[in-house]
């Protein structure tokens with residue numbers, strides 16, 4: 001290599017730096033630069049804050065002047081009435097002595113007031129004459145400034161609140177202080193505590209949303225619980241207010257998301273179910289169920305769980321139940337058992353898709369339903385047995401998988417048991433003999449449903465039960481405990497609401513007895529699984545989609561067509577007799593009066609027969625006192641009614657410890673004869 005040496009630029013030692021990043025870092029960290037100018041975001045926030053402040057200023061000034069006026073008027077009144085002196089005299093019990101003096105002083109101060117007003121008025125008139133309206137403007141301006149200074153709001157200062165009531169619905173979106181006052185008024189935070197705004201109030205849907213952090217030690221759960229107090233402090237109906245604890249990564253126990261609807265979110269027309277336009281549905285997907293107050297769609301997961309729907313009549317129970325079932329109808333692989341104890345026309349369209357279908361409320365229907373349940377128990381047990389022999393690839397756990405449920409050779413489809421007015425079956429008092437034990441059909445059905453709700457979900461059974469009598473005596477607590485999802489439309493009181501939603505739910509802020517009668521289809525949903533509101537949401541208010549009979553029929557027809565194509569139409573829908581031929585020898589029907597009437601025993605004979613059970617043939621004599629106590633009846637009326645039914649009272653000796661007493665009672669022979677007569 002040859003060549004001449006040429007002079008070069010000086011070589012500097014140093015590291016390569018990104019000048020722009022370094023400059024930005026210095027700029028952001030600088031204490032000299034105003035915080036608002038340190039970044040674009042900071043500038044945007046500052047502009048937002050300044051605009052909000054500018055909008056607020058006139059209102060705040062007007063409020064301050066108003067408060068100043070009130071303060072001035074109060075001050076003048078106290079002065080003219082010589083309040084300090086009067087109170088001091090009162091306290092030292094010398095008011096009578098000082099009365100004349102106080103009166104003279106009061107009179108004098110009134111005179112001073114009148115003089116000042118007169119002189120002031122004359123001076124004002126003179127000034128106006130000399131300087132024109134300008135004098136009045138200047139005086140008014142100075143007066144307003146003085147009053148505004150006197151009435152300016154100070155954090156936590158008492159007696160500086162607007163006295164007039166009125167909705168604060170928009171005020172709090174502009175002034176965080178109003179929101180703090182609202183929380184203080186609702187006693188959710190103390191007088192000397194404050195809130196931290198996590199996000200500025202912003203528009204979300206047809207309402208305003210804000211997220212706040214409560215002071216340390218205050219809990220978001222308490223705000224959810226006391227939603228009503230918060231609504232009262234905001235001067236809005238609680239139906240417009242939605243309060244949720246923010247959970248997960250972005251949340252903590254003291255972070256609350258609040259959303260306030262502009263107007264009653266349920267006053268508008270309900271939305272039709274999206275399933276109406278769906279050609280088919282996969283039962284493994286959550287079913288579109290309704291919308292929450294913000295209008296967000298809420299889907300309900302059904303597989304692996306069971307759903308209990310409770311409400312007083314005419315609130316939308318059947319509609320809700322049909323919505324949950326609609327997704328299963330549109331899955332041709334789902335097998336449906338439909339028991340309609342209401343016996344109306346609501347479920348008739350489901351006949352064409354149901355594997356088993358029954359509508360009626362007689363004991364015959366109840367017994368048939370019991371047979372279905374026995375059949376389902378058999379089916380579930382067999383499924384578990386068959387699963388043991390399947391390889392791990394097909395069946396990784398003892399659970400039905402989507403692929404297994406669609407494989408017709410395995411015969412383990414998602415099976416839905418849908419029962420409307422389930423209380424009719426659970427209350428039935430027809431006596432049945434089960435493994436030598438006498439039970440009522442209702443008790444047996446309760447046992448079977450509990451077993452199924454506990455054991456069958458993993459084998460692919462989905463239970464959807466609806467009742468208009470959600471009381472503790474109707475739905476056994478053991479059964480309730482294993483029904484994972486609950487939907488409570490309006491009920492009579494908080495106890496009934498707790499029966500549907502779970503114990504103590506009213507104390508956590510969820511009470512469906514508070515829903516309005518006009519809000520049909522609106523209820524509190526306690527899902528078992530994740531909904532659009534997140535997996536951690538305990539419960540939420542939902543308005544179900546609207547699905548009138550016509551739409552329901554369309555969905556059922558579509559379900560049938562899908563099953564015909566897939567070759568999955570079975571049982572009742574396929575024209576096979578759904579009535580099970582079971583050995584009813586073991587089931588001894590003794591009758592019993594239930595709400596569904598029929599040819600059963602009249603009361604109190606039915607209760608006596610039920611109470612005695614096997615004793616009816618084993619004992620000879622039953623003391624009246626024993627029956628009165630056991631059946632909790634009024635003795636005179638009971639005696640008369642038993643007499644009318646052909647059971648006259650008798651007297652017999654009974655052993656009472658070491659003694660023998662003669663007591664009134666009934667011969668079981670007479671009771672048996674009366675039963676034969678009435679049956």
Ligand SMILES: Nc1ncnc2c1ncn2[C@@H]1O[C@H](COP(=O)(O)OP(=O)(O)OP(=O)(O)O)[C@@H](O)[C@H]1O
Nearest residue numbers: 270313314315316317318319468520521544545546
């Ligand atoms: N989401 C909804 N939006 C608007 N109206 C609804 C909604 N759900 C139900 N309704 C109306 O409420 C009324 C009662 O509905 P539904 O028959 O489902 O009630 P129910 O509780 O099953 O009554 P019952 O106790 O008599 O069986 C119906 O007129 C129905 O149109």
